[in-house]
Amino acid sequence: MINNMKLKSSKPETEKRIEEIFSNSPNPKEIKKVKKLAMSKNIKISDLRKKFCKKCYSLFNSKNSKIKIKKGFKIIKCKKCEYISRYKLKK
Numbered sequence: 742m743i744n745n746m747k748l749k750s751s752k753p754e755t756e757k758r759i760e761e762i763f764s765n766s767p768n769p770k771e772i773k774k775v776k777k778l779a780m781s782k783n784i785k786i787s788d789l790r791k792k793f794c795k796k797c798y799s800l801f802n803s804k805n806s807k808i809k810i811k812k813g814f815k816i817i818k819c820k821k822c823e824y825i826s827r828y829k830l831k832k
Contacts, residue, residue, distance in 0.1 A: 755782045763789055769798035796824040
């Protein structure tokens with residue numbers, strides 16, 4: 742008798758799966774699932790987290806975001822939810 746058990750995957754397999762999802766253009770639901778999966782396996786998605794809005798999980802591209810560089814910061818404004826993300830630029 743098989744119980745409702747989830748298949749357990751290793752950390753490297755999960756990392757590959759996350760990269761695979763981001764290689765295609767994911768929708769907000771997929772991004773939310775990736776973030777939850779990364780948190781459950783304690784995987785850092787530092788470079789990938791700058792590619793989507795933290796509030797509405799939409800992927801940043803030229804159609805739905807506005808990018809400015811000002812005083813050493815990269816400022817990205819999401820056109821869908823008007824959320825502003827700021828990242829310090831490396832010197």
